[in-house]
Structure formats: C-alpha cells, structure tokens
Amino acid sequence: MMCEQHKIRSFKKIILLISILSIGSCKRQIKSDIEATEVKKFKYVDKVYPLLDTKNSRWFYFSSASRPFGMVNLSPDTQINGAWDSGYRFDIDTIKGFSHIHAWQLSGVSVMPVTFSEGSEQAIYTDYYSKFSHKREEVSPGFHRIILERYQIEAAFSSTKRVGFHKYSFPNGGEKGILFNLNTILGPCENSEGKLIKIDDKSISGSVVALPTHRRPKPFKIYFYATLNKSIDDIRHDRNTGNYLLKLNTNTKELFMKVALSYTSVENAKQNLEAELPHWDFKKLIEESKEEWNDLLGRxxxxxxxxxxxxxxxxxxxxxxxxxRVISDHNGAYPDYTGASFKIKQLPLDKNGKPKFNHYNxxxxxxxxxxxxxxxxxxxxxxxxxxxxxxxxxxxxxxxxxxxxxxxxxxxxxxxxxxxxxxxxxxxxxxxxxxxxxxxxxxxxxxxxxxxxxxxxxxxxxxxxxxxxxxxxxxxxxxxxxxxxxxxxxxxxxxxxxxxxxxxxxxxxxxxxxxxxxxxxxxxxxxxxxxxxxxxxxxxxxxxxxxxxxxxxxxxxxxxxxxxxxxxxxxxxxxxxxxxxxxxxxxxxxxxxxxxxxxxxxxxxxxxxxxxxxxxxxxxxxxxxxxxxxxxxxxxxxxxxxxxxxxxxxxxxxxxxxxxxxxxxxxxxxxxxxxxxxxxxxxxxxxxxxxxxxxxxxxxxxxxxxxxxxxxxxxxxxxxxxxxxxxxxxxxxxxxxxxxxxxxxxxxxxxxxxxxxxxxxxxxxxxxxxxxxxxxxxxxx
Missing domain, CATH: 3.30.2080.10 (GH92 mannosidase domain)
Structure with missing residues (x-):
C-alpha cells in the first residue's frame, strides 16, 4: 500500500513538473514573441491608447500601423461593408483581412496570410476569415500584432508613409500562402478590376480600382509593388473571385513582405519602396515610426x-x-482627377529636387x-x-x-x-x-x-x-x-x-x-x-x-x-x-x-x-x-x-x-x-x-x-x-x-x-x- 501511494505521489510530481515546464515553455514562447518586436520606450507615444472609441469606428477612424497622414494605414478589418461601422471594430471578433488604405472615401489592397490543406485550396478564396482575441493583441502608434486563431499565424505590421511592412510567423506543416483580395467590398467602396503579376521569384506588382461612391464621383486606380524576403513558389488566380493566392514553401516559418502603394503607377510604387524602406529590419522600422509619432506628440x-x-x-x-492621407509619391508625382480625364502631375520641387509639400486626401x-x-x-x-x-x-x-x-x-x-x-x-x-x-x-x-x-x-x-x-x-x-x-x-x-x-x-x-x-x-x-x-x-x-x-x-x-x-x-x-x-x-x-x-x-x-x-x-x-x-x-x-x-x-x-x-x-x-x-x-x-x-x-x-x-x-x-x-x-x-x-x-x-x-x-x-x-x-x- 505504501509502495502504491509512493508511486502515485511520484506520478503526480512528474505530472506537476511536466505542467510547470509546459507553462514555463508557453510563457517563454509568449515572451519570445513580444521580445521579437520589443522596442525602446518613448515618453509620449507610449501613452497613446489607440483602441479608444473603436466600438463606434468608421472606415478611416482607426489607425495602428501608420505614420502621420500616411498613404498606408495598415490595420485589421473586422467589418468591411460600408463607410460607417467598418474597418477595425473592437466588438467584432473576426478578422476579414488587413487593408493598406483606410482613408476618406478610399480603400484597397487587402491581404490575408493563410494555411490550408492541398484539397482545400480552392475554398480559401471565399472562406478565409479568422477569429482573434484581444488578449493576444498588441496595438500602438506605428505597430499592430495579432494572432489569427484559425491558422495559428502571428501577423505583425508597421509602415513608412507609403509602404506597409508585414511580418508573418507560420506554424509547422501544411500549405502556406498570402491571399490578395483585390476584388471585394472594402469600407466605403467596392474594389474591382484587381490584377497581380509576378515580377520575379520574390516580387509582384498589381493594381485595383476603387469604384465611385456617392461622395467620390470618379473611379480611382491604386497601384502596388510588393517584395518578399523568401521565394514565391507559385501564384494562383481564382476566376470566380478574381483574387490571387501567393503560395509559399511549406517549410516557411517566418516571412517578411513589403507592400508599397502609389496612386500614379507601379513604377512610382516601386520607387516609394526603394526610397522609404530599403532594409528588412522590422524592429528598426517600428522604432522609426514611434520616433516620428513621439516627436510630434512631444510638441x-x-x-x-x-x-x-x-x-x-x-x-x-x-x-x-x-x-x-497623403496621395502624392515620394518623388512628388500625384493623381489629378479634377479634369475630364486622369492626369499624372508633379508637385513643385525645392533646390534639392524634393517635393515642397505633400498632396492630400x-x-x-x-x-x-x-x-x-x-x-x-x-x-x-x-x-x-x-x-x-x-x-x-x-x-x-x-x-x-x-x-x-x-x-x-x-x-x-x-x-x-x-x-x-x-x-x-x-x-x-x-x-x-x-x-x-x-x-x-x-x-x-x-x-x-x-x-x-x-x-x-x-x-x-x-x-x-x-x-x-x-x-x-x-x-x-x-x-x-x-x-x-x-x-x-x-x-x-x-x-x-x-x-x-x-x-x-x-x-x-x-x-x-x-x-x-x-x-x-x-x-x-x-x-x-x-x-x-x-x-x-x-x-x-x-x-x-x-x-x-x-x-x-x-x-x-x-x-x-x-x-x-x-x-x-x-x-x-x-x-x-x-x-x-x-x-x-x-x-x-x-x-x-x-x-x-x-x-x-x-x-x-x-x-x-x-x-x-x-x-x-x-x-x-x-x-x-x-x-x-x-x-x-x-x-x-x-x-x-x-x-x-x-x-x-x-x-x-x-x-x-x-x-x-x-x-x-x-x-x-x-x-x-x-x-x-x-x-x-x-x-x-x-x-x-x-x-x-x-x-x-x-x-x-x-x-x-x-x-x-x-x-x-x-x-x-x-x-x-x-x-x-x-x-x-x-x-x-x-x-x-x-x-x-x-x-x-x-x-x-x-x-x-x-x-x-x-x-x-x-x-x-x-x-x-x-x-x-x-x-x-x-x-x-
């Protein structure tokens, strides 16, 4: 009897030890995730509470991975239909994509990292939403991190004025990809005529048209240029939705992607990327973003x-x-729709060849x-x-x-x-x-x-x-x-x-x-x-x-x-x-x-x-x-x-x-x-x-x-x-x-x-x- 009790006590100790080690492992993993994006403390920007009033959000209201007045405002969308009560709404627990544009009467370039089995690839074009929890979310000016529970993908974002920077951590096993939802309702308008082409093994480009709204009377074309730090295995195009899936190597664990925007051309989108984000240092970019916000708030x-x-x-x-939001490119090119036809115009330049000011939406x-x-x-x-x-x-x-x-x-x-x-x-x-x-x-x-x-x-x-x-x-x-x-x-x-x-x-x-x-x-x-x-x-x-x-x-x-x-x-x-x-x-x-x-x-x-x-x-x-x-x-x-x-x-x-x-x-x-x-x-x-x-x-x-x-x-x-x-x-x-x-x-x-x-x-x-x-x-x- 004593021997049996001793065995039971020993067994319980082993179970307890395993549990403690497991909990410690989880804690270390969570800590590791945070450490991967942890940056120095800032006096003013760290006091900002970005989630204020987000239960009453509208499309352009919420901001996370964005610079002051940035063309890119990269953040999760939990509601996508309508200018009001849309974008990031705190009380909706489902992510429907990560859009790069949240502006007055403008939206576009929504992406979603996904995992899937070989037999479920076709379904992913229409069935890709994922639950998430605020308990596993980090938000601050210039940064957003979230866990897509359906896929167990950690998605983190930051940006320059015209470039969104994505960091994805994928689980082991299974097919992996990034869905580009270029044809969809997004907030105030419908996105249509979405196109994506492969430039090389790591680069793509494309465009999408933001259709007219009651307030914005003309269609508006959005261009993008994106590059990844790892090769794209394949690009699939779904005829029914018109959307695209970038297939990644199944061994991919961590992926970085830069998506640059322009309202004038793919060439200028690429120039925006090269001028604003030449490096792949995610932590550095977060710090640069926070410093810009901190300097303004510190006034x-x-x-x-x-x-x-x-x-x-x-x-x-x-x-x-x-x-x-900014609508002009880094070089000062900007879209002019005030006349009967679309024109690309140029802002005046200073003696150093830089635009004297930005143009705005x-x-x-x-x-x-x-x-x-x-x-x-x-x-x-x-x-x-x-x-x-x-x-x-x-x-x-x-x-x-x-x-x-x-x-x-x-x-x-x-x-x-x-x-x-x-x-x-x-x-x-x-x-x-x-x-x-x-x-x-x-x-x-x-x-x-x-x-x-x-x-x-x-x-x-x-x-x-x-x-x-x-x-x-x-x-x-x-x-x-x-x-x-x-x-x-x-x-x-x-x-x-x-x-x-x-x-x-x-x-x-x-x-x-x-x-x-x-x-x-x-x-x-x-x-x-x-x-x-x-x-x-x-x-x-x-x-x-x-x-x-x-x-x-x-x-x-x-x-x-x-x-x-x-x-x-x-x-x-x-x-x-x-x-x-x-x-x-x-x-x-x-x-x-x-x-x-x-x-x-x-x-x-x-x-x-x-x-x-x-x-x-x-x-x-x-x-x-x-x-x-x-x-x-x-x-x-x-x-x-x-x-x-x-x-x-x-x-x-x-x-x-x-x-x-x-x-x-x-x-x-x-x-x-x-x-x-x-x-x-x-x-x-x-x-x-x-x-x-x-x-x-x-x-x-x-x-x-x-x-x-x-x-x-x-x-x-x-x-x-x-x-x-x-x-x-x-x-x-x-x-x-x-x-x-x-x-x-x-x-x-x-x-x-x-x-x-x-x-x-x-x-x-x-x-x-x-x-x-x-x-x-x-x-x-």
Missing part, C-alpha cells in the same frame, strides 16, 4: 494630471493627426475653424502650411479650392467654403507668406457664383442646391429650397450662418491685403446672419422663399433647416459677431442667461446626442440644446468669455471635458462624429485652456483663455515659423474644485484680459494662472 508637454488623464490627452493629440474642413485651425496653426505650423499648399494645388488643377478632396478630385462633402477660414488663419499667423494676392483671388472665387460655396453637399453636376443666388439677392438661403433637391445638406438657415461667417473671414484677408471694396462687400454679407434670427421666437429659424418663418417652429427639431443640428444649437453659430448676436437676443446678460440655461439642460444628457453620430437621429437624443458630439455647437462654452462671463466659460468647459472627453475605453471617446481629428483637436484645446472663437482669422488672432486641467502645459514652438522657443501655461493650485482663473500674469506682469494674442504666444514665455474654487466676482452659475 506639447503636460504635467500635473492623473496617469489616465495624461494618457487620454496624448490619445486626443494623436487623433488630431489622423484621418487625412481629406474629409471636409467643416468645423475646422474651432479645432485644427487653432491646434495645427500653433503647434504644427508646418502641417498647416502643407495642407494649405495642397488645397491651393487643387485650385491650380481644377479651378476651385476644395472643401474635402478625395482621389485627386472634389467631393463637395458638406457645405460652404470651409477651407477659407483654414487658409486665412494660416496667413494671419504668418504660416503662409508668399503669393497672398493670388491666394486671395482663389478663395474669393469660391465665394462668388461659379464657386464651391453655391454647391450643396455632394452636388457634383449642378450648383443649385447651395442657394447662393438667394443669399446674394435676399440675404438668406430659403428652406425648403424651391428649386428642388440637388444634393445633401440643403438646410437654408445653417447655410446662411456658414456663408456669413466664411464671408467675414474673407473680409479679414481683403483688409490685410488692401482690397477695401471687397472688405466692405464681404463684411456686409457677413451680417446676413441677422436675416435668419426671429425676434419673436428668440432663435435662429428657417425662412421660406417668400420670407415667411417656418410655422409651429420647434428649436429642438433636428435637421429642419439646420445641418446636423437643431435651431437651439445653431443659434450660436455667429463667431464673427457675438456682440451683434447678443443684441438681437436682448443684450449680453440675456444672452448669457439663455446659453447658460441650454448648458444646464444639456448636462442632463452628458452634452452629447448619445455616444455615436448615428444616435443624433434618435428621438430621445436629438432634443438637446448643446451637442459636443458634432461640430455645429462645439464653440459654445467659450462664448461666455466674449460676453463678459469668463467664469462661465471656465465652469462649463470643465464640465464638458469631464462628461465628454475623459473616458479611456473602447466603447466611447468622442461620442459622435470624430471627423478626421477634429474632435481630438477640440479635446486638446479645451484641456490646455485655449480656444479661437473665430478660427484665428482676424489680424493678430486671439486665443480665448479657459480652464486648463493640467498644472503645466508647455508648447514647443516651431523654430522655422515662430521666434520663441516655448510657451508655457502654469495653473497654480489646480485642483478639481479649483476650476476658476482668479489672477493671471504674463511673463511676470499682471494680465487682465480674457484672451491672449497670437503674437504674444509665439514670442514665447509663461502665462501664470492662479486657480481658485470661486470666480473673481460674485457670479452665480
């Missing part, structure tokens, strides 16, 4: 918040550099006046200059400055001439300095008949939907428009407000350049906002073509004369003349009371219409007077500042931050429409406590001062654009309860204004704020 240094608050801040800042600049205008203009002036130059290149090619170009062509996304405030802001801040008269004439064209202002949303073939003729003749755009439905967003009251603001920004440039008649003309047009204010209701309100106010008006009715907003939200869209608006309401005190009442109501709903853009149409969520989930009313907290109540700006901006821009999880983050960095930029500005009400478009633009959430904020000024080295905001005694600015000093001198001029900020120095739990006066909230 703002914040201290004094919790680790979560700081992590969310750098995630917001990272988002501000997302979405919009971009969603609309609608709402940019309160977001990237300010952030880019102060922190990233070189980016603002690049985008301005790109917008003006479209003018040279197609005759109009676009408001949202895609595929080298106009999309007419959203409304008005939203690029005007962006470019005027760049000029007023000294970022654009040359050819200002030519730029003015280009912008002016958009504000006149035949320009982009008169085109409604996605109005590709006509120019009736924007109602500009009524605006010029009667001083407002009627709703409904009597001429018919020609496009989207034909909401006359909003169009009137937008046109008036944009006209004012153009008048500022006319003034700067000495065009006195134009200055007067556009300033007069900027007063047209008054024509859609109804004194009887106290709100901005639609008018019909006969001048009649809409009957039974409900200021909370969504999208009734207002674009992605209701009348309560849109009433405050007069950034060029808030004092004039206050006078219409009955004076500053009444205006303050009215707006404060709206904030109190909006607070009950967390200041947003649900937690996604689609929720704005929900009967419960749309009846909100202030919505920080979409652009039309995101300036409202700072209106108090200009109506003589900075304490209310400080109070309500902090409340909005707490409710809307504080979370750090996959389910929420921006609570609505994060249009290519706009809401990320807004979050950054509110958290550092500066804002530009008119988009920074007047002479020596002013930054309104809010209530920063950090103890110290240091902005590193770009030496090629600004004379100062750093501008620091110090918030002393900055507790959660101390949200009011009681005293201020600028460079040691008492400072009593509610705003600070651009010239003072870029000179460098320190703005010291004494924070307190009560405002300086006996104001009541």
């Amino acid at each position: 703002i240094e914040v201290t004094g918040g919790s680790s979560k608050t700081i992590q969310r801040f750098y995630t917001d800042l990272w988002h501000s550099l997302q979405g919009r 971009s969603d609309s600049f609608w709402g940019a006046q309160w977001t990237i205008n300010t952030l880019w203009g102060l922190v990233y002036p070189e980016i603002m200059q690049e985008f301005s130059s790109s917008l003006l290149q479209y003018y040279k090619d197609g005759g109009l400055v676009p408001r949202g170009p895609s595929g080298g062509n106009y999309t007419y996304v959203m409304t008005g001439a939203s690029s005007t405030p962006f470019i005027v802001s760049a000029i007023q801040k000294g970022i654009l300095r040359d050819h200002l008269d030519s730029i003015y004439l280009a912008l002016k064209k958009n504000h006149m008949p035949g320009g982009i202002m008169e085109k409604a949303g996605y109005e590709h073939d006509t120019n009736e939907g924007g109602g500009l003729s009524y605006y010029l003749e009667n001083g407002y755009v009627p709703y409904p428009l009597p001429d018919g439905e020609f496009g989207s967003h034909q909401d006359g009251a909003s169009l009137t407000l937008e046109y008036a603001y944009q006209d004012w920004t153009l008048s500022q440039l006319a003034s700067k350049l000495g065009y006195k008649k134009d200055e007067v003309y556009f300033k007069e047009r900027a007063q047209n906002y008054k024509n859609v204010f109804n004194p009887a209701s106290g709100w901005m309100q639609p008018k019909d073509v006969f001048g009649n106010w809409s009957a039974n008006y409900d200021s909370y009715q969504y999208r009734h004369g207002f674009i992605e907003a209701n009348g309560a939200q849109a009433t405050w869209f007069v950034p060029q003349d808030l004092e004039g608006l206050a006078n219409l309401i009955g004076g500053k005190e009444k205006a303050v009371q009215k707006l404060a009442a709206q904030f109190k109501i909006a607070k009950k709903s967390g200041f947003t219409s649900g937690n996604s853009h689609a929720a704005e149409l929900h009967p419960e969520y749309r009846r909100i007077p202030i919505n920080y989930g979409n652009q039309p009313s995101i300036q409202t907290a700072y209106i108090f500042n200009q109506l003589g109540r900075p304490d209310l700006t400080q109070f309500w901006s902090r409340k909005v931050i707490d409710e809307v821009f504080t979370g750090l999880n996959e389910n929420t983050g921006y609570n609505g429409d994060e249009d290519q960095g706009l809401m990320g930029s807004l979050a950054v500005l509110m958290k550092i406590g500066i804002f530009q009400m008119n988009g920074g478009t007047d002479e020596d633009p002013a930054y309104q001062i809010g209530s920063p959430i950090f103890d110290s904020i240091t902005i590193k000024l770009h030496p090629d654009y600004y004379p100062g080295k750093t501008f620091t905001i110090l918030a002393e005694d900055n507790l959660n309860s101390n949200l009011y600015v009681q005293k201020m000093k600028l460079n040691g001198e008492v400072f009593n204004k509610n705003s600070i001029n651009h010239s003072d900020v870029i000179a460098g120095g320190k703005l010291r704020l004494q924070m307190a739990s009560k405002p300086t006066s006996d104001y009541k909230n």
Whole structure:
C-alpha cells in the first residue's frame, strides 16, 4: 500500500513538473514573441491608447500601423461593408483581412496570410476569415500584432508613409500562402478590376480600382509593388473571385513582405519602396515610426494630471493627426482627377529636387475653424502650411479650392467654403507668406457664383442646391429650397450662418491685403446672419422663399433647416459677431442667461446626442440644446468669455471635458462624429485652456483663455515659423474644485484680459494662472 501511494505521489510530481515546464515553455514562447518586436520606450507615444472609441469606428477612424497622414494605414478589418461601422471594430471578433488604405472615401489592397490543406485550396478564396482575441493583441502608434486563431499565424505590421511592412510567423506543416483580395467590398467602396503579376521569384506588382461612391464621383486606380524576403513558389488566380493566392514553401516559418502603394503607377510604387524602406529590419522600422509619432506628440508637454488623464490627452493629440492621407509619391508625382480625364502631375520641387509639400486626401474642413485651425496653426505650423499648399494645388488643377478632396478630385462633402477660414488663419499667423494676392483671388472665387460655396453637399453636376443666388439677392438661403433637391445638406438657415461667417473671414484677408471694396462687400454679407434670427421666437429659424418663418417652429427639431443640428444649437453659430448676436437676443446678460440655461439642460444628457453620430437621429437624443458630439455647437462654452462671463466659460468647459472627453475605453471617446481629428483637436484645446472663437482669422488672432486641467502645459514652438522657443501655461493650485482663473500674469506682469494674442504666444514665455474654487466676482452659475 505504501509502495502504491509512493508511486502515485511520484506520478503526480512528474505530472506537476511536466505542467510547470509546459507553462514555463508557453510563457517563454509568449515572451519570445513580444521580445521579437520589443522596442525602446518613448515618453509620449507610449501613452497613446489607440483602441479608444473603436466600438463606434468608421472606415478611416482607426489607425495602428501608420505614420502621420500616411498613404498606408495598415490595420485589421473586422467589418468591411460600408463607410460607417467598418474597418477595425473592437466588438467584432473576426478578422476579414488587413487593408493598406483606410482613408476618406478610399480603400484597397487587402491581404490575408493563410494555411490550408492541398484539397482545400480552392475554398480559401471565399472562406478565409479568422477569429482573434484581444488578449493576444498588441496595438500602438506605428505597430499592430495579432494572432489569427484559425491558422495559428502571428501577423505583425508597421509602415513608412507609403509602404506597409508585414511580418508573418507560420506554424509547422501544411500549405502556406498570402491571399490578395483585390476584388471585394472594402469600407466605403467596392474594389474591382484587381490584377497581380509576378515580377520575379520574390516580387509582384498589381493594381485595383476603387469604384465611385456617392461622395467620390470618379473611379480611382491604386497601384502596388510588393517584395518578399523568401521565394514565391507559385501564384494562383481564382476566376470566380478574381483574387490571387501567393503560395509559399511549406517549410516557411517566418516571412517578411513589403507592400508599397502609389496612386500614379507601379513604377512610382516601386520607387516609394526603394526610397522609404530599403532594409528588412522590422524592429528598426517600428522604432522609426514611434520616433516620428513621439516627436510630434512631444510638441506639447503636460504635467500635473492623473496617469489616465495624461494618457487620454496624448490619445486626443494623436487623433488630431489622423484621418487625412497623403496621395502624392515620394518623388512628388500625384493623381489629378479634377479634369475630364486622369492626369499624372508633379508637385513643385525645392533646390534639392524634393517635393515642397505633400498632396492630400481629406474629409471636409467643416468645423475646422474651432479645432485644427487653432491646434495645427500653433503647434504644427508646418502641417498647416502643407495642407494649405495642397488645397491651393487643387485650385491650380481644377479651378476651385476644395472643401474635402478625395482621389485627386472634389467631393463637395458638406457645405460652404470651409477651407477659407483654414487658409486665412494660416496667413494671419504668418504660416503662409508668399503669393497672398493670388491666394486671395482663389478663395474669393469660391465665394462668388461659379464657386464651391453655391454647391450643396455632394452636388457634383449642378450648383443649385447651395442657394447662393438667394443669399446674394435676399440675404438668406430659403428652406425648403424651391428649386428642388440637388444634393445633401440643403438646410437654408445653417447655410446662411456658414456663408456669413466664411464671408467675414474673407473680409479679414481683403483688409490685410488692401482690397477695401471687397472688405466692405464681404463684411456686409457677413451680417446676413441677422436675416435668419426671429425676434419673436428668440432663435435662429428657417425662412421660406417668400420670407415667411417656418410655422409651429420647434428649436429642438433636428435637421429642419439646420445641418446636423437643431435651431437651439445653431443659434450660436455667429463667431464673427457675438456682440451683434447678443443684441438681437436682448443684450449680453440675456444672452448669457439663455446659453447658460441650454448648458444646464444639456448636462442632463452628458452634452452629447448619445455616444455615436448615428444616435443624433434618435428621438430621445436629438432634443438637446448643446451637442459636443458634432461640430455645429462645439464653440459654445467659450462664448461666455466674449460676453463678459469668463467664469462661465471656465465652469462649463470643465464640465464638458469631464462628461465628454475623459473616458479611456473602447466603447466611447468622442461620442459622435470624430471627423478626421477634429474632435481630438477640440479635446486638446479645451484641456490646455485655449480656444479661437473665430478660427484665428482676424489680424493678430486671439486665443480665448479657459480652464486648463493640467498644472503645466508647455508648447514647443516651431523654430522655422515662430521666434520663441516655448510657451508655457502654469495653473497654480489646480485642483478639481479649483476650476476658476482668479489672477493671471504674463511673463511676470499682471494680465487682465480674457484672451491672449497670437503674437504674444509665439514670442514665447509663461502665462501664470492662479486657480481658485470661486470666480473673481460674485457670479452665480
């Protein structure tokens, strides 16, 4: 009996030892996998949480293996059908491919590493999806690693601006390959006419056509050139799907593949690869990518918040550099689809033969006046200059400055001439300095008949939907428009407000350049906002073509004369003349009371219409007077500042931050429409406590001062654009309860204004704020 028990105990010990060794082996394997891609730590980039709000993702929203504004944005797709709720969606557990392009109205070149048996090769073209687990996933700016559970393949990615770098680790045994899904639905559009040819044993090239969408009216051809570090055994083409399978040697354990893109030719794709990724060092590339991100994120240094608050801040800042994508090649070649036929054009080169700027694909600049205008203009002036130059290149090619170009062509996304405030802001801040008269004439064209202002949303073939003729003749755009439905967003009251603001920004440039008649003309047009204010209701309100106010008006009715907003939200869209608006309401005190009442109501709903853009149409969520989930009313907290109540700006901006821009999880983050960095930029500005009400478009633009959430904020000024080295905001005694600015000093001198001029900020120095739990006066909230 004792002997038997001893045997049992010995057997158990052996089993336990085997288990321990097995677990240790697993741990070593996992550790080994991580070590294979482990890179040095970075101060800023390692704080970014890329999975923020990914349950509400849209095609261009999520980014992992990408450089800032990179042509390549290589990441897993868990949902591929539709521009919304697509791309990488956190709550979907199935990988449907790894696409290289996630851009505004563009997608393409989806690949999938696979294993299969000899008899199941044909089925792999239509049955290749794989489950995955977030527990075995690594994501950071510039890098993504995932395990395809179906195949037990570890797939890792990084990139340069125009080249995606793949690393695949295959299991032992079985057939191995890489599926190129060139003919498929991918996000906003269908990919078609996919072709792939073998160049040599390790290189392939090909092309695919992104078919037109409702927003992008022309087909767009995408070229690629790829090379592997190991030979391709064979290339199979499936006639039914039109897709291709690269068959690999069955002994392949680890494989590297570089895929370079171009929108002009295979030759330029190959040049992009040779210029940007001449080596095969995966770890080096990850470090290079992280360094690029880290340098940009490090332009703002914040201290004094919790680790979560700081992590969310750098995630917001990272988002501000997302979405919009390069379309030009490394050598400056770019696609021009603005004319009747496709042309390959060349960007201007500097004395060293390098392009002076990149050309871009971009969603609309609608709402940019309160977001990237300010952030880019102060922190990233070189980016603002690049985008301005790109917008003006479209003018040279197609005759109009676009408001949202895609595929080298106009999309007419959203409304008005939203690029005007962006470019005027760049000029007023000294970022654009040359050819200002030519730029003015280009912008002016958009504000006149035949320009982009008169085109409604996605109005590709006509120019009736924007109602500009009524605006010029009667001083407002009627709703409904009597001429018919020609496009989207034909909401006359909003169009009137937008046109008036944009006209004012153009008048500022006319003034700067000495065009006195134009200055007067556009300033007069900027007063047209008054024509859609109804004194009887106290709100901005639609008018019909006969001048009649809409009957039974409900200021909370969504999208009734207002674009992605209701009348309560849109009433405050007069950034060029808030004092004039206050006078219409009955004076500053009444205006303050009215707006404060709206904030109190909006607070009950967390200041947003649900937690996604689609929720704005929900009967419960749309009846909100202030919505920080979409652009039309995101300036409202700072209106108090200009109506003589900075304490209310400080109070309500902090409340909005707490409710809307504080979370750090996959389910929420921006609570609505994060249009290519706009809401990320807004979050950054509110958290550092500066804002530009008119988009920074007047002479020596002013930054309104809010209530920063950090103890110290240091902005590193770009030496090629600004004379100062750093501008620091110090918030002393900055507790959660101390949200009011009681005293201020600028460079040691008492400072009593509610705003600070651009010239003072870029000179460098320190703005010291004494924070307190009560405002300086006996104001009541």
